[in-house]
Amino acid sequence: MSIYDTLNEPQREAVLHTDGPLLILAGAGSGKTRVLTHRIAYLIDELGVNPWNILAITFTNKAAEEMRQRVDALVSIGAESIWVSTFHSACVRILRRFIDRLGYDSRFTIYDTDDQKTLMKEVCRKVDIDTKVYRERALLSAVSSAKNEMILPDEFELNAGGDFGKQKIAKVYREYEAMLKANNALDFDDLLVKTVQLLETQPDVLDYYQERFRYIMVDEYQDTNTVQFRLVRLLAGKYRNLCVVGDDDQSIYKFRGANIRNILDFEHEFSDAHVVRLEQNYRSAGNILRAANSVIKNNRSRKDKTLWTDKGDGEKIQLRQFDTAFDEAEYIAEDIKKEVREGASYNDSAVLYRTNAQSRLLEEKFIAMNIPYKIVGGINFYARREIKDLLAYLKTVDNGRDDLAVRRIINVPKRGIGLTTINRIQESADERGIGFYEALLAPELIPGVGRSAAKLDSFAALIEYFKGQNEKESITELLREIIEKTGYAESLKDEDKVEAEARLENLDELVNKAAAYEEDCRDRDEEATLSGFLEEVALVADIDSLDEAQDYVVLMTLHSAKGLEFPHVYLAGLEDGLFPSYLTITSDDNEDLEEERRLCYVGITRAEEKLTLTCARRRMVRGETQFNKMSRFIREIPMELIDTGNKKIEEGTQIPVQNTYSHAKQAFRTQPFSAQFSSAVSGKTAGKQPFSALQKGGQLLSGKGGGLSYGVGDRVRHMKFGEGTVREIKEGGRDYEVTVEFDSAGVRKMFAMFAKLVKIS
DNA sequence: GCCGCCAGTATTTTT
């Protein structure tokens, strides 16, 4: 009996089909990782393929690691020479070797979103764009989607035609690119774009990698974007042994440029593609699977398929609705406690939610109840200030051309080098067409820095000293030395005690990470380099740190949960407005809601034995109370699969708008609502006691709904526009749109929530 | 040049 006998029929078909393009449509929990690992084993052990010729691309480093281990257990030898990595790290590896062909130095730095923003700000300053009109974030996302589509500045400008706004963006894009290059830096998207450019323009490099990667496998193919597609097509162009695995129902990264057409059109792109469908689910109990199927079937643009299982029905799906998000969190925490008392482990459970902000309440409850937990995502460790500072030192030592890094640390800790000096250095550098650091090495050539010259000299001497040390000592030692010799640790002591302590701990943690990296390299017999460490740091995802062996409850977003599974899954915050999010509900593009539904499908199918859905009628979002209906996705699940625990579930009274605590308070403080106002908001909801919950607190409101303290015809005052008369109040979305005729500022439409109009009598 | 306060903004998801 061979290892391949344990596979089911379509799985075996996928494993044995090794030549030519292959599309594996693998439903959730259908054993696609098994197929991939067995396929690799088959290639090596049965067909005698050299592991060296195999490339497997996964979504996260964690998945890569896992795959390597599982292959290792299957094949006799050589698993370690297979390339298993994410798109991004594979590209970095290629670029480190050949990027000089594109005019970069191989010690380029990788910019994260923070760095991008800083750079973009500078770009805007340079090309004279008001960041209040065009926000950095918006500009960056425009640039990013262009890159994801492989549209370079020239083409972008061409496409812009006469459109003024687009022309501006084209200008920004061009300058942004120029500055990245000047800093010898690449952003995330560049890693892919530049690799494709490299392969397209350098035939010998392309040939090298085509020869090397004779067998290519891509996991989570539904989430690839256009550049990634182009990359894969290039690499597989010669031998065409390309196997992609994916599930169009789990495509959840459209916002990041993922192109679901990549998987839907695979058969068109590769006309001789063989297609295998894996529809038997080995993960979830029958009821859970049925729920998942009944939700996803509401999507129109998908390849039709239905997962099935030969497992029993299992438990019903638990549904609980609460008054507030506090109650919700408490229930989840208590429920987990209860199950642990009954013999479960903490790591049997995971809590999934739509937005990172939701983790807060859960975390508080978990702490209060002494439940071990781990939050995945949220603020990245490497995004913390002290960590970024230290990394900026390392980047400066490693790549002297990264001006952003140098400017970040030139006065951290305080050396008395101020903004004026920094600007003068920059100006001088720009004039002479050299880098910031290079300019600062010779302060005597810079007009107007006379007094700071000595300080600049000692800063430069410090960096140069570190550069020297970098040659001699390990990264760990260098890092320790930087922390000490710059006085960084010392400077923290002046800060708030608790804060400083946390930061110092983080610094220790960073040193530990460096040590771990070096050890890793030693194990793998590779040289540990500063560039290598910085790259690893830039490309880790928080999910990579997840450790199944540890006994904790995992809390994370639905996006992070992709590819994972747990015996008991809690889906929290299933409310219209939160999940599906308010933006997708109001979007006129139906695709958006479909993507949200896929996200729900991903969430449900993470559960093996038990699924608990929870929602709250009332929840604080950004300091405001929101009233939400139960999620429409819940209503797509047949009632007979659901157990509400004998509690009453209401579809939810949707309160139209104006639910904010502060407005309620303000409304109470001023005076009852005018007659015009209640007629303006229609009687539909007026009788439903929208503030029932708030009444508990007592003094807030009388009984009727509403919340504005003024009505049509009233005189109001606005902070900026002065006094005026209310002409119209319209109900819209979450807020009221108020039209006011100001005495001096004319007629203005504004949202009540932001306008903070005050009634004057 | 540095520090502290205030105002404006944000939240959908992340390699």
Added chain:
DNA sequence: TACTGGCGGC
């Protein structure tokens, strides 16, 4: 609510 960035005072 919570964070960030800008501005003004010392």
